[in-house]
Amino acid sequence: MPTTTKSAKHAVARHATVTRSTTHPFEVRRSRIQGRGVFATRRIRTGQRLIQYIGQPISHEEADRRYDDKNGRHHTFLFVLDEDTVLDARRGGNDARFINHSCEPNCQTVIEDGEIWIEAIKPIAPETELVYDYRFDWDDAYEPDDVRYYACRCGSAKCRGTILRVPVYLRPTIRQWLAGNDVKRPRKPMKKGAVKKVTKKRAVKKAAKKTLAKKTAGTRRRA
Ligand SMILES: C[S@@+](CC[C@H](N)C(=O)[O-])C[C@H]1O[C@@H](n2cnc3c(N)ncnc32)[C@H](O)[C@@H]1O
Ligand SMILES: [Zn+2]
Numbered sequence: 001m002p003t004t005t006k007s008a009k010h011a012v013a014r015h016a017t018v019t020r021s022t023t024h025p026f027e028v029r030r031s032r033i034q035g036r037g038v039f040a041t042r043r044i045r046t047g048q049r050l051i052q053y054i055g056q057p058i059s060h061e062e063a064d065r066r067y068d069d070k071n072g073r074h075h076t077f078l079f080v081l082d083e084d085t086v087l088d089a090r091r092g093g094n095d096a097r098f099i100n101h102s103c104e105p106n107c108q109t110v111i112e113d114g115e116i117w118i119e120a121i122k123p124i125a126p127e128t129e130l131v132y133d134y135r136f137d138w139d140d141a142y143e144p145d146d147v148r149y150y151a152c153r154c155g156s157a158k159c160r161g162t163i164l165r166v167p168v169y170l171r172p173t174i175r176q177w178l179a180g181n182d183v184k185r186p187r188k189p190m191k192k193g194a195v196k197k198v199t200k201k202r203a204v205k206k207a208a209k210k211t212l213a214k215k216t217a218g219t220r221r222r223a
Helices: 060-066 144-149 168-178 200-216
Strands: 026-030 036-040 049-053 056-058 078-080 086-088 107-112 115-120 129-132
Touching: 036 129, 056 060, 060 086, 115 129, 144 168
Parallel strands: 107 129
Antiparallel strands: 026 036, 049 115, 056 086, 078 086, 107 115
């Protein structure tokens, strides 16, 4: 569910009704992570395609309108399909909308021919909750409160503390923010290839290296 859109608190009922499926190897139950979740009922193998994420296709603007960020915590049923379209599973969605996020996922989402599918990335035993990494887009303008707004409760030892996809250079800072210590953020490191001041000697050396790289590019070694 990679999206930057925040949402309304009241979007779903808090108490789960168990739904059983004869075709799917999973069912919806109450989850320790949040609200309802989806749990394996049979053994699932790596690569098994489990369910399509469906919902009403809407624009990003409409998604922002439907789920504003003026509430205490986020709760969305949105999935970004591409630059123009978001699926809102609150309308026309299936059980896929109850799959929670984890920083240590056993599933992934695959976009193929304009469809979103959830697939297992490891063998999953019955009773295990199905989870994938939502990887909410990082925004450089995020402040400590925004990060706390997206706090993760996956419970994994590998939990990064937030559902957001945090840039590597900011990870220690984010950990501090999540602990309530609003330290100043470090400067964003320069991108590879960004213009740097170089001495004449280094520039000559660099140019020589570049030519060599061009010559060898595309050469395949045989075993
Ligand atoms: C598509 S819903 C998943 C189903 C949800 N548990 C429910 O009962 O409606 C996505 C929402 O579930 C919650 N959620 C999912 N995974 C979470 C996690 N690891 N930590 C905190 N909240 C999570 C967030 O509120 C998120 O916006
Ligand atoms: Zn987590």
